[in-house]
Amino acid sequence: MDAEAPILEVRDLSVSFRSQGRDVPIVEKVSFAVGAREILGIVGESGSGKSVTAMTIMGLIDAPGVRVTGSALFRGQELIGMPQKALRRLRGREIAMIFQDPMTAFTPVYTIGWQIDEQIRAHEKLGKAEARSRTVRLLGDMGVPDPERTANRYPHQLSGGLRQRAMIAMALSCNPALLIADEPTTALDVTVQAQILDLIRTLRADYGSSVLLITHDMGVVAKTCDRVMVLYSGRIAERGPCDAIFAHPGHPYTAALLDSIPPLTGPRPERLPSIAGAPPPPLERPAGCAFAPRCHFTHDTCQALPPLLRYGQQDIACVLPKEGRPMPPRVTEYAQ
Amino acid sequence: MNARPLLQAEHLHKEYKLPRGQTLRALDDVSLTVMQGETLGLVGESGCGKSTLGRCLLRLTDLSSGDIVFEGRNISALSERALRPIRRRMQMVFQDSYASLNPRRRIGDLIAEPLRVHPDNEGRKRSAADITARLDELMSLVGLPQSALARYPHEFSGGQRQRINIARALALSPQLVVADEPVSALDVSIQAQIVNLFTDLRERLGLTYVFIAHDLAVVRQISTRVAVMYLGAIVEIGDTDTVLHNPAHPYTAALISAVPEPVIRHDAQRSLLRGDVPSPVSPPSGCRFHTRCPQAQPRCSAETPELRDFGDARQAACHFPLGLSA
Amino acid sequence: MAAALLRRLGQTLFVLFGISVLVFLVFFATPGADPTARIAGKNASPETMAKVRHEYGFDRPLPVQYATMMKKLFITRDLASYVDRGELVVPEIIEAAPVTLSLATGGAVIWVLASVTMGTLAAAFRGTWIDRGLMIAGLIGISIPVFWLGQVANLITQARYHDSWLFSWVPGLGYVPFTESPVGWFKVLIIPWIVLAVLFIGIYGRVLRADLVAVSGEDFMRTARAKGLSPARVLLRHGLRTSMITFVSLFGLDFAQLIGGGALLTEVVFGLQGVGRLTYQALSNLDLPLIMASVMYSAVFVVLANAVVDVIYVFLDPRVRDGR
Numbered sequence: 013m014d015a016e017a018p019i020l021e022v023r024d025l026s027v028s029f030r031s032q033g034r035d036v037p038i039v040e041k042v043s044f045a046v047g048a049r050e051i052l053g054i055v056g057e058s059g060s061g062k063s064v065t066a067m068t069i070m071g072l073i074d075a076p077g078v079r080v081t082g083s084a085l086f087r088g089q090e091l092i093g094m095p096q097k098a099l100r101r102l103r104g105r106e107i108a109m110i111f112q113d114p115m116t117a118f119t120p121v122y123t124i125g126w127q128i129d130e131q132i133r134a135h136e137k138l139g140k141a142e143a144r145s146r147t148v149r150l151l152g153d154m155g156v157p158d159p160e161r162t163a164n165r166y167p168h169q170l171s172g173g174l175r176q177r178a179m180i181a182m183a184l185s186c187n188p189a190l191l192i193a194d195e196p197t198t199a200l201d202v203t204v205q206a207q208i209l210d211l212i213r214t215l216r217a218d219y220g221s222s223v224l225l226i227t228h229d230m231g232v233v234a235k236t237c238d239r240v241m242v243l244y245s246g247r248i249a250e251r252g253p254c255d256a257i258f259a260h261p262g263h264p265y266t267a268a269l270l271d272s273i274p275p276l277t278g279p280r281p282e283r284l285p286s287i288a289g290a291p292p293p294p295l296e297r298p299a300g301c302a303f304a305p306r307c308h309f310t311h312d313t314c315q316a317l318p319p320l321l322r323y324g325q326q327d328i329a330c331v332l333p334k335e336g337r338p339m340p341p342r343v344t345e346y347a348q
Numbered sequence: 349m350n351a352r353p354l355l356q357a358e359h360l361h362k363e364y365k366l367p368r369g370q371t372l373r374a375l376d377d378v379s380l381t382v383m384q385g386e387t388l389g390l391v392g393e394s395g396c397g398k399s400t401l402g403r404c405l406l407r408l409t410d411l412s413s414g415d416i417v418f419e420g421r422n423i424s425a426l427s428e429r430a431l432r433p434i435r436r437r438m439q440m441v442f443q444d445s446y447a448s449l450n451p452r453r454r455i456g457d458l459i460a461e462p463l464r465v466h467p468d469n470e471g472r473k474r475s476a477a478d479i480t481a482r483l484d485e486l487m488s489l490v491g492l493p494q495s496a497l498a499r500y501p502h503e504f505s506g507g508q509r510q511r512i513n514i515a516r517a518l519a520l521s522p523q524l525v526v527a528d529e530p531v532s533a534l535d536v537s538i539q540a541q542i543v544n545l546f547t548d549l550r551e552r553l554g555l556t557y558v559f560i561a562h563d564l565a566v567v568r569q570i571s572t573r574v575a576v577m578y579l580g581a582i583v584e585i586g587d588t589d590t591v592l593h594n595p596a597h598p599y600t601a602a603l604i605s606a607v608p609e610p611v612i613r614h615d616a617q618r619s620l621l622r623g624d625v626p627s628p629v630s631p632p633s634g635c636r637f638h639t640r641c642p643q644a645q646p647r648c649s650a651e652t653p654e655l656r657d658f659g660d661a662r663q664a665a666c667h668f669p670l671g672l673s674a
Numbered sequence: 675m676a677a678a679l680l681r682r683l684g685q686t687l688f689v690l691f692g693i694s695v696l697v698f699l700v701f702f703a704t705p706g707a708d709p710t711a712r713i714a715g716k717n718a719s720p721e722t723m724a725k726v727r728h729e730y731g732f733d734r735p736l737p738v739q740y741a742t743m744m745k746k747l748f749i750t751r752d753l754a755s756y757v758d759r760g761e762l763v764v765p766e767i768i769e770a771a772p773v774t775l776s777l778a779t780g781g782a783v784i785w786v787l788a789s790v791t792m793g794t795l796a797a798a799f800r801g802t803w804i805d806r807g808l809m810i811a812g813l814i815g816i817s818i819p820v821f822w823l824g825q826v827a828n829l830i831t832q833a834r835y836h837d838s839w840l841f842s843w844v845p846g847l848g849y850v851p852f853t854e855s856p857v858g859w860f861k862v863l864i865i866p867w868i869v870l871a872v873l874f875i876g877i878y879g880r881v882l883r884a885d886l887v888a889v890s891g892e893d894f895m896r897t898a899r900a901k902g903l904s905p906a907r908v909l910l911r912h913g914l915r916t917s918m919i920t921f922v923s924l925f926g927l928d929f930a931q932l933i934g935g936g937a938l939l940t941e942v943v944f945g946l947q948g949v950g951r952l953t954y955q956a957l958s959n960l961d962l963p964l965i966m967a968s969v970m971y972s973a974v975f976v977v978l979a980n981a982v983v984d985v986i987y988v989f990l991d992p993r994v995r996d997g998r
Contacts, residue, residue, distance in 0.1 A: 104902030231608030
């Protein structure tokens with residue numbers, strides 16, 4: 013499928029925290045790859061481990077008691093266990109990150125331009141003026157009106173949408189090969205969200221960046237990503253191309269998650285199909301399928317941890333396809 | 349549905365004085381009627397005034413001017429004291445389920461508090477046995493076990509805490525519940541549970557809701573009517589299906605178009621709005637939406653459009669409404 | 675800007691007026707404070723009492739007395755003490771002010787430098803023995819009473835080891851004006867500065883560390899790390915710079931109260947004739963003119979220091995600049 017080697021290849025990544033004498037598994041054996049110029053979505057609810065996965069790849073998790081195992085190869089270099097010094101050279105230059113709340117993600121006491129210049133000059137031997145001219149150009153490219161003046165403004169003086177554009181400009185300032193976007197539009201209004209998602213989609217053409225997009229919103233995935241990985245309670249539920257998964261979700265969790273989103277068109281259901289209960293906390297995670305307690309299709313074989321199996325274009329961590337009873341294709345009212 | 353108005357709001361204005369002599373017009377001449385048994389959805393982006401409107405309707409925030417008539421009685425000028433018996437008829441549910449629950453008190457205490465403070469329908473103080481019975485009843489209404497009453501807020505998940513908040517709001521059997529973004533902080537799978545709970549409670553108890561949310565799909569699911577707000581004013585209001593399937597105001601259309609739907613459509617071309625919402629401190633002249641409106645004409649920046657009736661149970665404030673002759 | 679300055683000036687005048695009225699009224703409402711009896715001396719005859727009362731204007735209505743006192747204090751500047759007859763209070767304050775100013779400023783320089791170093795180091799090495807050691811040292815600094823520390827310092831440098839090579843340079847107690855001899859000024863003050871600073875180093879170091887630790891959890895610190903900046907740069911340029919906002923507001927209050935006479939104990943221990951000592955004398959003698967003068971003096975400094983802090987604030991925090 014991928015002609016080129018993937019930019020990022022994560023294999024069996026596990027992250028656990030030590031708390032009160034016990035290892036709390038946050039992420040368990042997660043594997044995925046991000047191809048060149050690809051947008052991969054990692055989707056999951058709170059506590060699914062999606063942000064921890066991203067922070068681990070960035071090497072930003074260094075709290076005492078954290079244990080990371082597995083491998084994350086970025087252009088062939090192993091990121092897990094890489095010394096901080098070497099990691100620092102990658103961070104911001106090769107792998108950049110944008111965050112959920114652009115208000116709190118900028119240091120409040122410096123101008124936007126100063127902060128973007130700082131990143132450029134941390135990685136490249138450039139003079140102040142050269143860095144600033146690149147900053148201004150980037151801000152302009154990101155659709156910031158009057159970029160020269162905006163560069164001299166403080167974060168609190170900008171609207172949420174402009175701040176996020178500036179954040180993206182900063183992330184792109186050293187032409188990273190991989191951009192990790194952690195809920196980049198969650199704090200924004202819906203009309204601004206649409207603009208920012210549009211901007212992220214254009215990045216691969218204009219900057220050749222691959223994007224790892226972390227979100228809780230299946231709608232954002234559908235509008236933005238090429239492929240998606242669904243996490244549930246720290247484990248992969250399903251992964252594959254968006255086209256396939258949105259048309260034919262293979263894991264009962266993916267199907268139920270999609271169903272529980274109220275439709276915007278078509279007839280309104282009397283009640284929304286909801287998933288009973290809540291995801292298990294890490295320490296109460298079942299040994300078998302983590303979704304089994306909430307699943308309509310639970311049966312004996314779900315007691316054992318289901319392996320991730322290829323089914324068509326999708327990899328599904330569920331026993332149903334193997335047992336010859338795959339999930340039915342998704343019925344959407346959207347098909348007009 | 350018997351079309352009796354439960355709450356009428358007329359010409360509501362709410363202004364906040366800012367330092368340096370500026371004024372923030374949070375509500376600018378908002379009028380609406382909430383019918384008995386209906387659910388009115390309030391949608392809009394941040395700064396549109398939807399939360400302020402919700403609080404003003406319940407007199408939780410004082411109005412700058414305007415009238416609110418609840419069950420036939422003008423409550424806009426009543427004192428706190430005179431409001432007290434009316435307060436139990438109208439309740440509010442907030443977004444942040446954790447912040448609105450005192451972390452040091454048991455769930456039972458939290459829900460019982462309004463029951464202890466307010467007398468029953470005959471004006472008598474409720475007995476302990478009455479309160480216990482009512483608490484059990486409320487727990488089963490919102491789908492929580494009785495054992496939850498003896499526990500503390502932090503022991504519950506976000507969805508369960510929102511159920512607790514709803515139970516507290518329902519304790520005094522209100523007529524009207526104003527819910528301010530009650531599901532926005534919840535995960536999707538939990539959100540569906542709570543939306544369903546709102547639907548069920550409406551049917552079982554004959555409640556009337558004002559449901560405030562920024563998520564159009566959620567509002568569509570629960571509302572019988574929808575009001576779309578922009579910068580402190582209602583730009584379109586009417587039956588949910590009419591407004592959302594056939595919007596008259598370009599802003600409503602843009603809002604619908606911006607919602608990321610969880611379907612793949614390769615042909616889809618969304619019409620994106622330019623820019624951000626302007627500051628409510630200095631809103632644009634004329635039609636407030638004209639700075640971002642794809643259909644704007646010179647008239648739009650000069651003349652403020654009034655809410656007009658379009659004959660299909662819908663009103664919109666636009667000089668050049670979509671799909672309708674002006 | 676001009677409007678802001680005018681507003682600040684108006685506030686200052688209002689505060690001074692309020693404080694002066696309060697001091698004045700409290701004085702006259704204090705039992706046993708009758709100035710006539712004090713001035714006339716014990717067992718004075720009623721005639722003497724009446725004479726004194728008239729001479730000092732104590733028989734006039736309070737508002738008139740207040741106005742007279744204010745006039746003498748601010749306009750003619752010939753307000754005289756009730757206790758030491760003929761001693762003018764304004765020159766006394768003017769003489770004491772540089773002593774206190776020197777003491778507080780020098781101490782402040784030391785405590786700011788030391789506490790910033792200490793807090794930043796502790797935060798950088800959070801959880802290690804460096805952190806724990808510094809924080810314990812800070813706690814000890816806070817717990818040591820200033821007068822005890824001062825006495826011990828005197829004991830060592832003035833008496834016990836004065837003749838050793840280490841402390842033979844230490845001059846005797848007292849004050850040497852800067853204008854007279856800068857070196858002498860420095861020598862005589864360096865030990866009082868350190869003694870005064872110890873408490874504040876402890877407090878500020880601990881506060882700053884706590885603040886830096888809290889800030890390290892902020893989103894923008896994560897962003898700074900994600901940008902690939904070095905840990906030192908993240909801590910200093912992003913963390914410390916932001917924490918300085920709290921630090922400065924704390925500093926403004928403490929510095930102002932020291933200048934206003936709060937360094938009393940240090941002044942007494944080191945024989946420095948500063949404002950703190952003057953105020954103490956005035957209070958123990960219930961000498962209204964001197965109390966009034968020193969209170970006014972310290973109020974001016976508190977208000978002034980607050981104004982300076984506000985200016986620094988505007989400089990440090992762009993959000994304040996926009997009035998948010």
